[in-house]
Amino acid sequence: MKIIDGTDAAMGRLASFAAKESLKGEEVAIINCDKVFITGSRKNIEAEFQVRRGRVGTLQVGPLVSKSNEKMVKRTIRGMLPNFREGRGKEAFRRIKCYNKTPKEYEGKEKISLEKIKPKKAIRLESMRK
Numbered sequence: 001m002k003i004i005d006g007t008d009a010a011m012g013r014l015a016s017f018a019a020k021e022s023l024k025g026e027e028v029a030i031i032n033c034d035k036v037f038i039t040g041s042r043k044n045i046e047a048e049f050q051v052r053r054g055r056v057g058t059l060q061v062g063p064l065v066s067k068s069n070e071k072m073v074k075r076t077i078r079g080m081l082p083n084f085r086e087g088r089g090k091e092a093f094r095r096i097k098c099y100n101k102t103p104k105e106y107e108g109k110e111k112i113s114l115e116k117i118k119p120k121k122a123i124r125l126e127s128m129r130k
Helices: 011-023 042-054 069-079 087-094
Strands: 002-005 028-031 037-039 096-098 122-124
Touching: 002 011, 011 028, 011 037, 011 069, 011 087, 042 122, 069 096, 087 096
Parallel strands: 002 028, 028 096
Antiparallel strands: 037 122
């Protein structure tokens, strides 16, 4: 079981690392998903997510983009897996768990901390909730 701390980590790098580990057969738990950064212009990132969230309606059957931070991280990981609907991609996706806080079962265990970033243009997931 690999426990990854998402504090000050770039979402893309975190997602690719988690996808690779789960494809190897490891159970992966990602904690502190609300403290993950998305790099880029704040205005562009918020506009992109607002467009995605606004597409769901009664007339249009489109992809539902969740507002919860852990589901946004898990969806990003899903995009980096090969065919998440069947085969090894489906099995790898089942091995991934995402949490906003640190659950009690993971408190005393060793955590993997990915490269910390301090980007000039970035936005935290916790600041995107509206």
